[in-house]
Amino acid sequence: MLSLYLPGTSPVHRASAGLKxxxxxxxxxxxxxxxxxxxxxxxxxxxxxxxxxxxxxxxxALWAQVRPVWIWLAALFVVHLLVTGPLTGAVAVxxxxxxVLAAAVVTATTRVxxxxxxxxxxxRPLRLVGVRPARVGLVIAMTLRFIPLLAERAARxxxxxxxxxxxxxxxxxxxxxxxAVLQMAHTLSEALDARGADDTPVRPVRPTxxxxxxx
Amino acid sequence: MxxxxxxxxxxxxxxxxxxxxxxxxxxxxxxxPITAQTLGVMLAGSVLGAxxxxxxxxxxxxxxxxxxxxxxxxxxxxxxxxxxxxGYLYSWPVAAFVIGxxxxxxxxxxxxxxALVANLVGGVxxxxxxxxPFTSLYADVPLWTSFTGSLAFVPGDVVKAVAASxxxxxxxRAYPVIELPGRRATAG
Numbered sequence: 201m202l203s204l205y206l207p208g209t210s211p212v213h214r215a216s217a218g219l220k221x222x223x224x225x226x227x228x229x230x231x232x233x234x235x236x237x238x239x240x241x242x243x244x245x246x247x248x249x250x251x252x253x254x255x256x257x258x259x260x261a262l263w264a265q266v267r268p269v270w271i272w273l274a275a276l277f278v279v280h281l282l283v284t285g286p287l288t289g290a291v292a293v294x295x296x297x298x299x300v301l302a303a304a305v306v307t308a309t310t311r312v313x314x315x316x317x318x319x320x321x322x323x324r325p326l327r328l329v330g331v332r333p334a335r336v337g338l339v340i341a342m343t344l345r346f347i348p349l350l351a352e353r354a355a356r357x358x359x360x361x362x363x364x365x366x367x368x369x370x371x372x373x374x375x376x377x378x379x380a381v382l383q384m385a386h387t388l389s390e391a392l393d394a395r396g397a398d399d400t401p402v403r404p405v406r407p408t409x410x411x412x413x414x415x
Numbered sequence: 416m417x418x419x420x421x422x423x424x425x426x427x428x429x430x431x432x433x434x435x436x437x438x439x440x441x442x443x444x445x446x447x448p449i450t451a452q453t454l455g456v457m458l459a460g461s462v463l464g465a466x467x468x469x470x471x472x473x474x475x476x477x478x479x480x481x482x483x484x485x486x487x488x489x490x491x492x493x494x495x496x497x498x499x500x501x502g503y504l505y506s507w508p509v510a511a512f513v514i515g516x517x518x519x520x521x522x523x524x525x526x527x528x529x530a531l532v533a534n535l536v537g538g539v540x541x542x543x544x545x546x547x548p549f550t551s552l553y554a555d556v557p558l559w560t561s562f563t564g565s566l567a568f569v570p571g572d573v574v575k576a577v578a579a580s581x582x583x584x585x586x587x588r589a590y591p592v593i594e595l596p597g598r599r600a601t602a603g
Binding site: 283308344350 | 417418419421422423424425426427428429430432433436454458462474475477478480481482483484485490491492493494495496497498499500554555556557560564578582585586589590592
């Protein structure tokens with residue numbers, strides 16, 4: 201499954217997606233307002249507690265999210281040692297580590313569909329400029345659906361070219377892939393239009409379209 | 416926006432994701448290996464044009480945000496939007512838009528040279544112009560340190576700009592998607 205979601209029944213899992221995202225945003229802003237190392241370190245402990253104890257997430261799953269930024273954090277600390285000092289460096293590193301972990305906790309405890317619903321909800325003000333939130337959700341769902349399909353198509357094109365002896369060139373995969381995708385998009389849009397997804401009149405908005413759960 | 420445009424946007428977002436799944440090429444001495452993902456940014460702009468290209472990258476970022484591990488190296492989720500190099504991610508929709516805009520400007524006489532100009536300006540200059548100051552501000556390091564730290568990626572990005580340009584010219588000949596207002600985009 202193409203998702204970093206880890207199913208569970210903990211209170212963190214059951215909390216509404218909107219609430220978790222709001223908390224994450226608040227944490228992001230809050231962490232940049234404080235520069236005391238003990239406050240930032242405290243926040244890190246709280247986030248770890250929420251993730252490991254509250255949501256019962258396995259350590260390796262969290263670590264997998266931190267690992268890619270690990271080298272950056274180490275390099276950042278070294279730069280700070282040379283330029284500003286160890287304390288500022290510790291604050292900068294702990295701050296980023298806390299945010300990355302908190303975001304990983306939200307991602308691992310929230311279903312993709314719930315997050316897409318939040319994206320749709322966040323897109324509601326865009327109605328003023330003519331964007332329909334439901335279509336935003338539709339496009340995201342289409343992309344998620346087509347990623348495995350295109351990966352397979354790319355592999356097939358590469359195999360076909362390898363069978364004809366053109367094994368080394370990666371670039372040659374791209375032209376047929378892009379054209380295949382453009383044709384796919386054409387067919388897809390015809391299918392969607394046939395099912396009534398075309399651009400014509402906007403239907404009245406449903407009364408309670410709030411997908412973010414109980415306020 | 417027509418349904419077809421939505422489909423283009425969705426499928427190009429998927430292309431960017433698939434390019435991120437290709438194994439990265441490690442370069443000695445650089446913490447992050449060179450990946451094909453920004454090639455997708457360039458392709459989206461130079462095949463779809465400014466509006467649809469920029470939107471495709473916005474959708475791609477939304478897909479990353481909802482937890483699909485489609486950034487190179489299998490990364491994804493909200494964590495990548497708060498990391499020290501998140502500025503590069505935020506630059507992608509802008510980059511695709513600029514590439515698309517430059518492509519549309521030169522569409523009638525579009526060739527490899529114009530494609531290169533568009534992809535180098537949008538796909539290299541714009542991305543660094545956003546990513547470098549972001550890292551500097553966000554991680555509290557001097558601008559110059561952030562700049563020299565990212566220089567090692569430039570050669571790889573130039574190679575990708577050339578690749579994207581070759582593909583863009585070939586696709587324009589076979590299946591042109593950009594239509595200029597008023598006249599039909601006829602190619603070849």
